[in-house]
Amino acid sequence: MAFPFWGVPTRQPTAASQRQVNDRARVKIFSGSSNPELTRAICESISVPVGKCTVSTFPDGETFVKIDENVRGQDCFVVQSTCNPTNHHLMELFIMMDALRRASASRITAVLPFYGYARQDRKDQPRVPITAKLVANLLVAAGANRILTMDLHAQQIQGFFDIPVDHLYAAPVIYEYLHKKTLQNLVVVSPDVGGLKMAYAYAQQLDAELAIVAKRRKSPTETEATAVIGDIAGKNVLLVDDLTETAGTLTNAAALLKSRGADKILACVSHALLNDLGIDRLRKSSIDELITTDTVSRSAIDGVNITTLSVAGLLGEAIKRIHHNSSVTSLFEFKGGRTS
Helix, strand or coil, X not given: CECCCCCCCXXXXXHHHHHHHHHHHHEEEEECCCCHHHHHHHHHHCCCCECCEEEEECCCCCXXXXXXXXXXXXXXXXXXXXXXXXXXXXXXXXXHHHHHHHCCCCEEEEEEXXXXXXXXXXXXXCCCCCHHHHHHHHHHHHCXXXXXXXXXXXXXXXXXXXXXXXXXXXXXXXXXXXXXXXXXXXXXXXXXXXXXXHHHHHHHHHCCEEEEEEEEEEECCEEEEEEEECCCCCCEEEEXXXXXXXXXXXXXXXXXXXXXXXXXXXXXXXXXXXXXXXXXXXXXXXXXXEEEECCCCCCCCXXXXXXXXXCHHHHHXXXXXXXXXXXXXXXXXXXXXXXX
8 A cells, every 4th residue: 555645545556557557658649740739639539648849940941859758668659741831841750750769769650641742653754753752761761660641642652661551541530420411312423533442432331323523634733524424413422532732623523513413512532731722713613512631730711611520539549559569450441341
């Protein structure tokens, strides 16, 4: 029996509760500047405090990082989405991991809710880089022992790493929201050929029909929707994609679907990066609701109906399982099948 200084006996903690306290103490979750709100929500979901660190900028733009607590022998996670400004956030992530490595962290996991440069995943023109591979190399060189990410633009990017990659999907969170809406007479539409596999997974989960829009890319910011394959007349439509920035693909597809008789049009993307051009297009578009997640930080946007769902619980559970060296497979399985 232990006695504090005022003489009242206290109960010794059980072995199980002590293990839980010790276990939480060995997990450190640090936040970069790209999305601190998501990091706080992740930490709250698994009852772990946000790691203490100082991230600042020198007058010339260089990033300074100092880890403000002991991490020797700890299992450390750094949460950083590589959204705009992409290069700054990437460099900040590299420096944070280097600081943790030099402070003798036992394992460093880079948590990238959104993995930037993923669209440059192949050499499709002469004399162009494969930047997704370059970023993978830089993450490993900076000290990452493991990667946790969500909804990569291309599945093969997992193979660019020689370290373990846990690739999650936002689909379970989005499925739950869509089921609550009980949409009738629904057709899931892929806005291009590349998203057909994702659209098929949504159609199966929602017991909906499937259609596809054929598009032609005119420039990095402009696309042209040319045809619809499938019956969408008089039906509610759910457009699904992994990300949108200029919203050209979504808004052009929505305009074509509306002209072919679609009723209500919803769009669903995991990562809504949305620049000024994308916001302007959405305001003028036929899309009634844009459903997305908080993988990237975004301020409120007037004139656009955006529903933002949190993936903090999903990422938090993945972090907990990674720390315990448990399987994360069940986090992206539904009804015995995969979400994508």
